Amino acid sequence: MELTGKVALITGGANGIGAAAARRLAPLGVSVVIADVDEERGKAVADEIGGVFVRCDVTRPEDSAAAVDVAVSEFGGLDIAFLNAGIGTGCSLGEDFDVEKYRRAMAINLDGVVYGVHHALPKVRERGGQIIATASMAGLMPMPGDPVYGANKAAVVGLVRSLAGGNPDVRINVLCPAFADTDIITPLRGTLDELGVPIIPVSVVIDAFMSIVEGEGTGEATFVQAGRPYETFRFQNPPGPRTEDGQPIENARKDAVSIAIEEN
Template sequence: MELTGKVALITGGSNGIGAASARRLASLGVRVVVADIDAEQGKAVADEVGGVFVRCDVTVPSDSADAVALAVREFGGLDIAFLNAGIGTGCSLGDDFDVETYRRAMAINLDGVVYGAHHALPAIRERGGQIIATASMAGLMPMPGDPVYGANKAAVVGLVRSLGGAYPDVRVNALCPAFADTGIITPLRSTLEEIGMPILPVSAVVDTFMSIVEGSGTGEAWFVQAGRESEPFGFRNPPGPRAADGSRIQGAHKDPVSIALKEN
């Protein structure tokens, strides 16, 4: 895929996976908009890669709209929306449950992707581009230690899989890394090291990100796991409905909601 001259918007672009992805894309000729609430570090990354910075709180819908508008205004369009901003949750549903902590995690990790995708779609569709959302291995498997994080990341995976079938002119995929060497694992680092859990270098996550960018699939959730070659996670097909006599129902594989909306 020829990337020179393409335009990418990266939320959470001031550090970690977002910043590393900005550097990789820029090295391939992509014009990058770095969006983050950290203006000082975000502007530093944008200056480093020859891009532009926009302050963006992904929990505020208008901020996502403004970030997309800036990309279009500065560079003429938008080809890649990397909805990467995210935080750890750090609470269970037991005695340590805190409503504000819960709402903040859901607002950043899920609402931020919804708002970002909503506002990016028109510009992305104009150029036949793609949306990539950072989910997590926690979205593909149980996460007993942080069930709220598991819930919002699983929701991102579900959103991406549905969007992948909703817009034939846009590719929508999820990036699902295990524990990567970013600030989000700081509270867990010593525990991970004690139990021998591999910590992924950020470069390995970016490699998979680039595989998605340069690929052709949609509605996929690419896992990034130590010692494994990254690829789309293989979801099993759920059991479909049957008629009263046990026979298969014609068209049961289709989405009746989408059909009804198109007919109306």
């Protein structure tokens, strides 16, 4: 994919994976809109890369709409929507369960992606672009320590795969890093160190991100796990619906099309 002249919108772009993605894209000729609630750091990143900052609370659909509008008004369109904003939950489903923390995590990690896709998709479609959402390895495997986080990240993975199937003219993919060196793992660092769990450099996550940007696939989940190369996760095919005689519906449909072609 030729990136010179492209336009990218990055939510959660003030720090961590979002800021690193902005710093990787800008030197390649991409105009970047940094969207975040952290105005000080967000403006600093935008100034550093020659981009534009917009304050965006992804829990508010109108903020996502405004961020897309800024990309279009400032740079003429939108080619890459990187829906990256996310937080940890901060509670379990046990005695420390907190409804407000639960709602906030779901609003940022899941609703933020939904609102972002809703508002970015028409503009991305106009330019044959792509949408990338940040989920997590927690969306591909059990997360006993934070089941709510696992739930909303799994939902993002499912959302992206379903959207990709219904939007063949737009590439839609999901990035699934494990424990990367960002602020989100600050409460876990001590435990991770005790367990000997490696922390992934953000640069490695961005390498995986760029492989998605420059690739051709859609509906794919690229995972980034310590100690192995990043790659596309291979989902096992679930059992699909069958006809009354036990034939898979997809095969039955193909047979019907073949018969119709032969008859005509």
